[in-house]
Amino acid sequence: MTINISDETNSLLKDNGFRIEEIQEIIESAESSGNKLKDADGEVFIARGDSDNLTTYAVYSPLANGAFELKSAYAHKMKVAGLTGGSFGEVEYDDESGWTCHKCNEEAVDRNVDMFYLDVSRPGPGIVCPKCGDIYITQGVTKTLKTAESILEEKRA
Amino acid sequence: MKQISTVGSLCPECLRTIEGIKFVEDGKVYIKKECAEHGSFTTLISKDVNHYLKMEECFDVDRARVKAPLTDVNKGCPYDCGICPSHKQDTCLAIVEITDRCDLGCTYCFADSTSDASNDPDMDTIRRMFEAVKSCSNEPTCVQISGGEPTLRNDLPEIIKMAKEVGISHVELNTNGRRIARDQDYFDRIKAAGIDAIYLGFDGVSDDVYLQRTGKKLFDIKAEVINKCDKAGIGVVLVPLVAKNYNLHEVGKIIEFASQKVPTVRGVHFQPVFYSGRSPAEMEGRTTILELLEEIETQTDGQLKVENFTPSLMPTAHCGATCLTLIDNGNFIPLTNVSMGAVRSKSDVANKTKKSIMGRWKGSTPDLQPVSKPSCHDLLSKASLVNASKSDVSSSCCEKPNNTISIETIPMESSCCRSSGGWADFIEMSMNKYLTISTMAFQDVWSYEKERVENCCIHVVTQDGKLIPFCNYNLSNCNGDFLYRNKNKVIGMDD
Missing domain, CATH: 2.20.25 (N-terminal domain of TfIIb)
Incomplete structure (x- = not known):
């Protein structure tokens, strides 16, 4: 699988300590399993990779020649526990996130999800597939989570 | 054994x-x-x-030595203090005592305060004391103006101003608060002189405690000082002396009181009494760090546990313990825990502690400032993501994105603009609702360990411009003869 990475994106990866191989793995896994979000035009995908201490996301686009272009990558250390309140509730029209769960071909919705880190649990916005329940966190939210993580990490500061 | x-x-x-x-x-x-x-x-x-x-196990630090030692190694530790070249630790806080006089006459006082005005150092002497700190210690420099009771001096504002002129980065005032409470003009001048924080003697939340030690009701006075500092935007650290049969039963209430006064109150710094009695058996009021922590755990109903206190970034693991906690609707969210392992620090002890003194104990939190107030847009997932996905990674989510939804359509629970208790609120809370609870175990001649004092980072400045590690400065033998305090010469060696 060919993944194009612009210089700009490459330096973003470096600055944030991502290895190109791990991002490639996440995209390959998403492409083979179909576990990814896609935007309304099918031009942007988000894939998620879970490891013990980190959840990493790759934002990428398909190119005409069958290759992919990596747009961005981000990660959070917090664990996503599940939907706030536990159950899904009714899906309203304006819950639509603008993203579709590729595997279920189902419109994903905005939902609060509980995220915990170092004994503290709080809700935050996630994008959830109503069918398979897969949860994705967006890059913008991750910025907030990162700050909260570093506050909690004062334990190790 | x-x-x-x-x-x-x-x-x-x-x-x-x-x-x-x-x-x-x-x-x-x-x-x-x-x-x-x-x-x-x-x-x-x-x-x-x-x-x-x-x-x-939890203690793992790097160290830096002072910039320039002021004495030579001659008789060996602890007789060459000043700082000598074999001292292993830079200054994190230099204490400058500007008077021996005090207006309280406490039943217990390690500073051995008296009422003799003639020994007050003059302005030139004090300037040299500040300059000694500048020449000996690495930047930034933190000084605590202490005594005696420094507010007995009418020229205190000038002294603070002078410290700033000499180039001391952080100047805090150790006080019982009585004059600040009653003399607004004096307080205004202290503030104008540039005082950075108030280190307020605060033994309890009931007058019983103050009556026992001083014969005076002081609680309202303490509360008034905090009130004044709140209005002036000056951070306060509450400093309870702790002893059994005195105020050990109130430590939980002190913490609770402090938690209601954040962010003006930045921390509580418990100082268990240390003694120079005839024998350890006489020290019945003595409280070890662990005993204090156990009391805190009990009295906060287990919200702050013993394990939440990690070794302070001090000389050794046994010199102090610190808990950083957030206050959330009257509840504590402790951020520290010994189970997290060693506190690892890239900067050395003194540097880290200075940062803490200057930041957390001041009216602001520089460590957290780069974060600034979390923007609503940070949580507007679509807004930020749309930007990223349209291959414009660098563009800020705060700019007006095209395809965004307005705040009104964000579900109630996920909007940081309505108090949701989410992570954005958490961040905001951590900047304003932050309390440092610490304790320091001073050494006495019974518990004295050379290793601890060699690594000491709290240094008392003498009038002849030397810096003496705190525990050596206040050390006396069992007959009350000091090693350094009130002395120009060293006892205990050849004489």
């Missing part, structure tokens, strides 16, 4: 350097030492070896 290590110590009678051992018996840690002339001395230093060793 199992020996842990040997210790360099002092004879409680003659202050000669003697060797001793640290050993464990029945799960307790003791120091035993023997003077050829005055016999053998055994002192309990921790009632729980597990906690004692856990604190050591």
